[in-house]
Amino acid sequence: xxxxxxxxxxxxxxxxxxxxxxxxxxxxxxxxxxxxxxxxxxxxxxxxxxxxxxxxxxxxxxxxxxxxxxxxxxxxxxxxxxxxxxxxxxxxxxxxxxxxxxxxxxxxxxxxxxxxxxxxxxxxxxxxxxxxxxxxxxxxxxxxxxxxxxxxxxxxxxxxxxxxxxxxxxxxxxxxxxxxxxxxxxxxxxxxxxxxxxxxxxxxxxxxxxxxxxxxxxxxxxxxxxxxxxxxxxxxxxxxxxxxxxxxxxxxxxxxxxxxxxxxxxxxxxxxxxxxxxxxxxxxxxxxxxxxxxxxxxxxxxxxxxxxxxxxxxxxxxxxxxxxxxxxxxxxxxxxxxxxxxxxxxxxxxxxxxxxxxxxxxxxxxxxxxxxxxxxxxxxxxxxxxxxxxxxxxxxxxxxxxxxxxxxxxxxxxxxxxxxxxxxxxxxxxxxxxxxxxxxxxxxxxxxxxxxxxxxxxxxxxxxxxxxxxxx
Numbered sequence: 001x002x003x004x005x006x007x008x009x010x011x012x013x014x015x016x017x018x019x020x021x022x023x024x025x026x027x028x029x030x031x032x033x034x035x036x037x038x039x040x041x042x043x044x045x046x047x048x049x050x051x052x053x054x055x056x057x058x059x060x061x062x063x064x065x066x067x068x069x070x071x072x073x074x075x076x077x078x079x080x081x082x083x084x085x086x087x088x089x090x091x092x093x094x095x096x097x098x099x100x101x102x103x104x105x106x107x108x109x110x111x112x113x114x115x116x117x118x119x120x121x122x123x124x125x126x127x128x129x130x131x132x133x134x135x136x137x138x139x140x141x142x143x144x145x146x147x148x149x150x151x152x153x154x155x156x157x158x159x160x161x162x163x164x165x166x167x168x169x170x171x172x173x174x175x176x177x178x179x180x181x182x183x184x185x186x187x188x189x190x191x192x193x194x195x196x197x198x199x200x201x202x203x204x205x206x207x208x209x210x211x212x213x214x215x216x217x218x219x220x221x222x223x224x225x226x227x228x229x230x231x232x233x234x235x236x237x238x239x240x241x242x243x244x245x246x247x248x249x250x251x252x253x254x255x256x257x258x259x260x261x262x263x264x265x266x267x268x269x270x271x272x273x274x275x276x277x278x279x280x281x282x283x284x285x286x287x288x289x290x291x292x293x294x295x296x297x298x299x300x301x302x303x304x305x306x307x308x309x310x311x312x313x314x315x316x317x318x319x320x321x322x323x324x325x326x327x328x329x330x331x332x333x334x335x336x337x338x339x340x341x342x343x344x345x346x347x348x349x350x351x352x353x354x355x356x357x358x359x360x361x362x363x364x365x366x367x368x369x370x371x372x373x374x375x376x377x378x379x380x381x382x383x384x385x386x387x388x389x390x391x392x393x394x395x396x397x398x399x400x401x402x403x404x405x406x407x408x409x410x411x412x413x414x415x416x417x418x419x420x421x422x423x424x425x426x427x428x429x430x431x432x433x434x435x436x437x438x439x440x441x442x443x444x445x446x447x448x449x450x451x452x453x454x455x456x457x458x459x460x461x462x463x464x465x466x467x468x469x470x471x472x
Contacts, residue, residue: 056159063129063355066096069104069120069136071113074316075346076103078188081380082373083366099359114142121151124353133351134360138185140175140345141431147176147184153350154182158361164369168386171421176347185347186368188377190386192417193246193310195337196318198236198297198326199406201305202333205234211408215335221274224338232283236303240287240294241275241445243308245438250341255425256433262462262471264437264455272441272451279445286445298325310343311384311414320382320404327404334410340420375399384414391415429466436461 070076080088087095094101106116120133127133138146146152155165165173165183169190176185195218199209206217206227218224228238252265278284287294297304298319309317320327348367350360366373374385378394382402385391394400395411402408440458443449449457459471 056157058159058357058361061099061356061358063132063134063359064098064100065130066099066101066134066356066359067104067120067132068101069106069113069117069133070346071106071108071137073105074312075137075348076105078367078377078381079363082376083363096359099356114145117146121351124151124351127353129355132353132355134354134356135363136349136351138176138347138349140191140347140426142428143175143185143347144178144428146349148178151352152178152184153352153354154178154184155186155350155364156182158350158357158364160186160361160365164365167369167371167389169388169418169421171342171418171423172345172347172386174423175345175426176349185349186364187345187347187386188368188374188383189312189345190384190391190414190418191310191312191342191345192384192414192421193308193313193341193343194410194413194417195306195308195335196313197306197333197335198300198304199331199333200300200326201231201234201236201303205230205236205305209333209406211333211335214333215337218335218337221270221338225274225278228278228283229281231305232281236305237282237297238278238284238305239297239307240285240289241271241279241441242287242289242294242438243306244275244284245271245434246343247308247337247339247341249434250343250422251339252425255427255429257427257429257466257469260469262433262459262469268437272444275441276445276451286442298327300326300331308337308343311382311410312344314382314402314404318404330403330406332405333408334405334413336413336417340417342417342421378411384411384418388415391418429469432465433462436465 068075079086080094083096085096086101089095092103092105094103104116104120106113108114117133117136120127121136123131124133136146165186168186172187172190173183176187177183195214197209197214202209202214206214208214216223217227224238231238248267248271252267254263254265256262256265275284279286285293296302297307298317307313307317314320314327314332318327318332319325322328326332348364350357350364354360368374368386371387371390374387374390375393377383378385378390379399382404391411391414395409395415398409400409400411402410437458440454440461443457444451444454463469463471
């Protein structure tokens with residue numbers, strides 16, 4: 001484990017210079033980054049290690065404290081609401097039977113969550129029993145950093161088998177499979193995403209709010225841009241350029257870093273050109289995601305035609321519980337948009353050295369494979385869950401209708417999108433490259449730099465962030 005310890009220490013040192021966007025931040029270790037060209041390809045091409053015949057007898061749990069590390073309240077709310085044995089004590093504590101649950105929640109801003117988790121994992125072997133990490137959460141953009149170390153347990157070592165996970169979408173397993181083919185995490189979410197549009201605006205501008213008709217108006221980027229012109233003429237903005245970015249970046253033909261060099265994909269270049277044209281035509285904004293200006297579109301007076309997002313966006317980003325919002329009035333609709341894509345997700349990882357292995361196993365199985373629990377999450381939290389069977393059930397009748405979507409049922413489209421997720425171009429550099437590219441291009445969109453000057457800003461920033469790559 002010494003080699004991995006040194007590797008993660010290098011990560012912890014390097015992450016101090018990182019910043020967060022979209023609610024998270026990523027750092028790749030030297031080990032992970034240098035092996036990206038092989039490990040990620042193996043990850044996306046490898047099926048989960050066969051554990052169907054594995055018989056694992058776990059030692060009796062001795063831990064009095066279950067330490068869970070995360071960056072926000074999402075998993076805590078899921079466990080509180082849907083894990084039957086959990087009792088909430090206060091904002092950072094709970095009980096499961098005789099075990100005290102301690103939530104170590106550190107926001108992702110300035111890479112604080114990863115730095116805190118790194119420090120805890122580095123101390124795992126020498127930590128007292130009550131201080132050991134038992135469960136920790138990761139996002140897709142930096143999952144490889146953790147699953148490709150010895151600090152995350154293979155699920156097979158918990159006795160979790162392929163049969164247990166057979167109903168999940170394969171891409172959700174590929175993301176947390178290490179370079180040796182070991183599955184090291186599981187998620188309750190399948191985060192295929194689409195276009196969330198303002199129904200009243202659609203009726204005013206397009207003459208209809210029917211999802212099929214709106215989809216026809218944004219079916220590809222050419223049609224999307226035509227519709228954006230109509231939206232601008234009506235006094236609205238289509239969305240922010242930062243809303244569309246992930247749709248383009250999820251549909252690239254190659255990785256950000258190839259043979260040690262940063263490569264700007266043609267689809268990323270298309271995003272730049274399309275976005276500049278729409279910003280200049282007053283059809284899109286340059287608002288940063290999660291900012292106050294960006295958030296104005298949640299209300300009718302914000303004059304925003306739509307947002308791009310997955311199902312977690314419904315629950316966490318549209319403020320359905322606040323009076324006067326479009327979501328509160330059931331005023332949003334959902335369609336696939338110009339291209340299928342996915343965004344985010346949260347994975348549960350078991351920490352090597354946990355003294356609550358049986359409890360950890362039960363939490364992972366209950367929260368990611370129990371169909372009754374998953375259906376309850378979908379219906380109560382408007383989430384798209386990681387179960388083909390449950391999504392099929394939700395799509396087949398009114399049980400999948402969502403109030404914030406005006407009673408529309410989006411689960412057939414979400415399930416179809418989850419089957420199309422392609423991770424062949426995923427790499428350990430993604431979040432850093434994506435963040436720095438958007439940051440640099442904002443200068444171009446706002447007229448503060450030429451396109452070439454903005455590209456130079458990006459190249460300088462990415463070489464500083466990742467010294468092992470070149471950008472010409």
